[in-house]
Amino acid sequence: MFDSIPGAVREGDVIAHFGNPLIEQRQLAAGEALVPLTDRTLIEVAGADRLTWLDSFTSQALKGLPAGASTELLVLDPQGRVEHAAAVFEDGTATWLIADSADADALATWLQRMVFRSRVTVTVKSDAVLVGFFAGGGAQARVAVAAPNGHALVWNDPWQSVQPGGHQYAAVDGHPGADYAWTIAVLDDADALTGPFAGALAAEALRVAAWRPRWSHEVDERTIPHEADWIRSAVHLDKGCYRGQETVAKVHNLGHPxxxxxxxxxxxxxxxxxxxxxxxxxxxxxxxxxxxxxxxxxxxxxxxxxxxxxxxxxxxxxxxxxxxxxxxxxxIVPADAGATAEVPRLTRLSRRPLGEDPRNSR
Missing domain, CATH: 2.40.30.110 (Aminomethyltransferase beta-barrel domains)
Structure with a gap:
């Protein structure tokens, strides 16, 4: 449907722009433009065990996630490398995941293999239509949002601040992500959309400026969360065990990703x-x-x-x-990123902090 919008220029799986990417950026940053997200896919996770089940093997603490809450998760391999990433929205009846389309089928397949006896179902909603925009302007008022269980399916990106259980490695005052009020909505009536519209080039420029990592760009076969400062929003350092947690804790506590x-x-x-x-x-x-x-x-x-x-x-x-x-x-991420500065280094024999005069302990 988006291809019929006047001026739409498609590049591969996305609409790159609608004639002028720089003007579109200004409108998007002001909260006025809508971005067709043809490269995102919606996954529904339903069932009574969904939150404890997701919590058991992903990087995020999801037990007790309240209805209407937004967060994000990573699925790591046993060595702590990022395999999958997804936005998370809970509506009280189902948990909705939004993934980059290139990763969505693999993520859904992996989740389905993990169900075992849990009361959980995983369904790819390939027909769902998603748009992105920035909160604070008039764009959201023009969107008819789906609410299958009574809560509008609107995900608010948590990148604006360090999330509970997270940690920021970027040693800056005034993180550029603080103004990154990125929002994704699942449409109920796509035909009712009106402009202005912005393309993927505009959305990506604002993401890069906010230092916001994305699975389809910043992740390769070696990536661990620390390297992209992703512990800031997608990893809960104080939750229980999950796959890859040992690497997350080790690199965070010892530093040097x-x-x-x-x-x-x-x-x-x-x-x-x-x-x-x-x-x-x-x-x-x-x-x-x-x-x-x-x-x-x-x-x-x-x-x-x-x-x-x-x-x-x-x-x-x-x-x-x-x-x-x-x-x-x-x-963004210092070479010695981690909690090293907060943990006294001990000698192997004495277990005293390095540099401490042993005479002071008498």
Whole structure:
């Protein structure tokens, strides 16, 4: 249905823009534009055991999640690497997951295999129509939202603040995610939608500017939550055991994740915008890869990059289509990210904090 909107330009699975991505960004940031989310899929998890069941093997504390609450979860492998990610909305009768479409079928299949004797059903709602917008403007008033169990299916992204049980590694005053009031709604009547509309290019630019990780971009076969500062919103450090929890606790308590997410401000004199996978260089050495890149309506060309923990702090270079683009680095995840600074380091023999004079203990 979205393809029939005048000006819609599709690129692959998404509508990239409606004629002017920069104007669309301004309207989206102001809460006025709606984004067709053709690359997201809705999954319904129903049944009396759904919350305790999800809580038992995902990164998020979900027991007792109240009706109307929004959060997010990660499914980790036994080594703590991210396999799946999903937005979570509870309506009191069912738990609704929103996943990137490229991951949705695999996530649903994995969930179905985990049911065993639990009173749970997992259903992919492939016909559901989803739109995104920013709260605080007029966009939400133009959306007829589905409410199959009495609660409107509207997910509010928790990225705006550190969630209960979470931890932020970014050592900044005024995190850019604080203003990221991203919202996803499941439509009841898609035919009644009216503009203005914004495309995926606008939505992605605002996501990158907020340092917000996404499964389809920041996750590869090695990613652990710490590297993307994802413990901030998707991991509860104080909940009970779940798959991958040992790695989460170990890396958080000892620090030093293998890689770290960084924000890059790119030289705007180049017309080339790097694609995901473009190498990031320090001198002649490759120290990481771009995961997301966008043209922001105020900041110009920006990117997120996953770098080696040993990548130097300072200016880097991104190589895109044979062109070297200067990149000013802003650290998101420090190389020593973790709770190290809060835990006294002990010697193996004495178990005293390092540097303590043993005479003081007499």
């Amino acid at each position: 293998p890689r770290r997410l960084a924000a890059l401000h790119l030289d705007g004199s180049e017309v080339t915008l790097p694609q995901p996978g473009s190498p990031v260089l320090a001198g002649d050495a490759e120290v990481g890869q771009v995961t997301s890149a966008a043209l922001h309506y105020e900041d110009g060309p920006i990117a997120l990059a996953m770098l080696s923990r040993r990548a130097p702090i300072g200016d880097l270079v991104v190589r895109a289509d044979g062109v070297d683009i200067a990149a000013a680095q802003q650290v």
